[in-house]
Amino acid sequence: MGSFKGHALPGTFFIIMGFWWGTKSILKYVYKKQTRTCYLSSKTLLRRAEIWEGVVSIFMALTGIVGEQFISGGPYLILYKDGQWNQLLGWHHTTMYFFFGLQGATHILCFTTNFLPLSLSKLMLSNAIFVESFIFYNHTHGREMLDVFVHQLLVFTTILTGLVTFMEFLAKNNVLLELLRSSLIILQGTWFWQIAFVLYPLSGSPPWNLTDIENKMFLTMCFSWHYASTFIIIGLNYTFITWLVKSRLKKVCTSEVGLLKNAEREHESEEEV
């Protein structure tokens, strides 16, 4: 992982998953709000999507593990060599990926069998994120100030994400909590990219001064901007999906929607009180 690619890969994974989770939550919410009659028909579709989500999670985790272990001088699954630990940083990353893979497997089990509570998947996600925080927290011994700082922000994000996921697990079906989690996951993804650019500048760009306090103050602000940009991504996604669902519903069941719109307005005004 000690390279540009090693940070860009998980960054991309997190952005994809965050975007997909956001999309899923918005779809469910908008659908439910617009219509109650048509909702049940899309259930089988949703269940299939959930299973695919699990498969993609496992695939990502395996890619990460293989990349860490076998590419560019990784530990090749050897933990202890010549009287000392063999490339523990690589093993750390392998462990993190493993927990995300476990979450993917649980997700599939939850949606294919009847025996497990559905919220188990959320609990495992929260677990995987907390384990990631824990390992990153103990990951940066003896590095330079800015290097430590950008990883601290990563730990900070993951702890927040883990907490929000855990809250979701307790308070089911709160769409805003789900979107908050998505935005935090996307934030984590874009921040991985930022770390890649800071620590391993592309050929041509000058290296960052890792001991300059001014850089730290800039990155503090930069982190906030990343966060703001996740709002914009999710906001645009929300607008697009709302428009899509509305226009599609108009075609399918015009008469029903007419009736439902009134119901909806009523519901809205109740909520307001």
Add this chain to the structure above:
Amino acid sequence: MGSFKGHALPGTFFIIMGFWWGTKSILKYVYKKQTRTCYLSSKTLLRRAEIWEGVVSIFMALTGIVGEQFISGGPYLILYKDGQWNQLLGWHHTTMYFFFGLQGATHILCFTTNFLPLSLSKLMLSNAIFVESFIFYNHTHGREMLDVFVHQLLVFTTILTGLVTFMEFLAKNNVLLELLRSSLIILQGTWFWQIAFVLYPLSGSPPWNLTDIENKMFLTMCFSWHYASTFIIIGLNYTFITWLVKSRLKKVCTSEVGLLKNAEREHESEEEV
């Protein structure tokens, strides 16, 4: 912001908003308690007030941003100049104001369209306050002891406020949580004024010794007194509004109130059990 005015301005903004939020919460609560029949008539009024609140938020945020960027040698929207970061402290403040502006915009969207859940506005407020905490936390490198301490207290207040706002977002319609948030926002506002007086004493008054531990101990206590004074402000406001609503209702619908008062007493005794 490195001046008396730069601290007095946000201080005033927070006091105004805190006072208005307190007033709104009390009005809603007292109104609901006194009567259920007359309540619905004032709904359109309330919705209009909410939209105006959003407009005022955006206006305040813009004022702050313009003030930070263009007044008395600000960065003039230039982030990087002559091989180094350009006035990052000013940019920090701009970022904070931006998030409060974003909250204002969301607030307007929530109350003018039907597509967004109303509690999104509260979530964005909590976000804006947390971002403020985060930036202030990384804001005071290499300053003197007392300067750091008064800003730490600010961070402390904002973290608490953010937590309370988040709780409000989860547990809707709890009037006391809303008042607690108002009092913390007012506290933040008056504390900004206190910081202004401590760090930039008005001409005539002697400067504070920024390394004296006695001053730190005094400011600890002073902070508690500020907090106590916010209770008094909100308490007086509560008394005034209760009196106002009661006397106004007496004129409008005397007969109805007679009936409702009994219902109210009953409700009260139920709550007690």
Add this chain to the structure above:
Amino acid sequence: MGSFKGHALPGTFFIIMGFWWGTKSILKYVYKKQTRTCYLSSKTLLRRAEIWEGVVSIFMALTGIVGEQFISGGPYLILYKDGQWNQLLGWHHTTMYFFFGLQGATHILCFTTNFLPLSLSKLMLSNAIFVESFIFYNHTHGREMLDVFVHQLLVFTTILTGLVTFMEFLAKNNVLLELLRSSLIILQGTWFWQIAFVLYPLSGSPPWNLTDIENKMFLTMCFSWHYASTFIIIGLNYTFITWLVKSRLKKVCTSEVGLLKNAEREHESEEEV
């Protein structure tokens, strides 16, 4: 407060209040569980007790304030003298007592008027305890190791108590949370006594070595024992009150209780599922 009496006084206050709060919670719970018919008759009595509780709170707070300000060379209400702060430690304690007095006043207002939500009293209690934590946290600059440690444990207890009180405020009518708070308040009281004995040994006993790590380790354990002893106090109180209510009810309304006992057993088994 820098004396044996200065610590024994608040200690005694907290023990009394903790014991009374425990008694009140147990009485309410046992009464409610044993009978639903007789309960309402004791309501006026309870309301009167609540008002008295507020009066006693205010009295205790005033005693504390007067003691801190006017006895044995206190600041005599003078904050600034001869170009420096006048006895800030005394003023700190005054501020703490003031917030508890405020809570007492709110408690009375809540139970004499109809305009305030009853849970406001609990919120103010939580506030008073948090302010106490905050001030104690900034209270021990430049003292010796063991002195700092025993005060840290105090801060630790008060933060926990504040959190539990705040939870009570959110989740109303949970008897075990109320008893947990009582036990933490009693713990705080007995710990004040322990501090008095450690820092101001009575004449005859040898002084404690304030820099010995062994003493710190003993006090850690001692703190746990204090906590265990609060369980025993509350347990005995619980047993006594249960017995009292049962025997008193047997006399008053024997036939009714016969019917209710079955209902109770049913309820119990429902809870179990």
Add this chain to the structure above:
Amino acid sequence: MGSFKGHALPGTFFIIMGFWWGTKSILKYVYKKQTRTCYLSSKTLLRRAEIWEGVVSIFMALTGIVGEQFISGGPYLILYKDGQWNQLLGWHHTTMYFFFGLQGATHILCFTTNFLPLSLSKLMLSNAIFVESFIFYNHTHGREMLDVFVHQLLVFTTILTGLVTFMEFLAKNNVLLELLRSSLIILQGTWFWQIAFVLYPLSGSPPWNLTDIENKMFLTMCFSWHYASTFIIIGLNYTFITWLVKSRLKKVCTSEVGLLKNAEREHESEEEV
């Protein structure tokens, strides 16, 4: 406790209890899900098991106390000897065991009498675990880096376990929270064994270098693996019990189950919405 056995003993206790708690939770959950008619018949059995659980807890606590006090040069119940504290570390462990014994006693009282709320047992468990964290936190003065680190991880686990137990106490009947607690308790148990192997290597194996940062990084990862293994233990247990209950029910009441399976499927699809 300063020996291999002193760490292996509590480790074994925690593994046993964690496994039993997991089994109990799964049994209850699977049983409830499969059938509602047969459930009540097993209630008496469950109550008896709860009482036995309390007895075993007390027995374990007593074993621990006796072991700490009287075996291999313990303090023999003498707290203060020759002008100094007598073996405080042993006394620390005694105190921890005592709180777990107290929990056992409360557990028995809750399930044999009608006077106590059932969730008191959970509150006492949370208390016992928090006291354990508190004592361990103040337990490792002046030890070597790795020794401190493995105990910090213990404190970390116990604080998390205490929080989860407290949440369980507030949000009753959440099977996943119960399993999370079980897995954390098992983690604590296996981690005690790990500590034993690290600090007191069995004869033949080389001692660990207690100041090597590489060892710390390995143990970080190792801790995560322990956590993952608790999932596997609980997962296997879950699968086994589900299979057992299903096959046993098939024999006993085939016709009923046929009816219930449909109800179950319906319930499942409701949950999904």
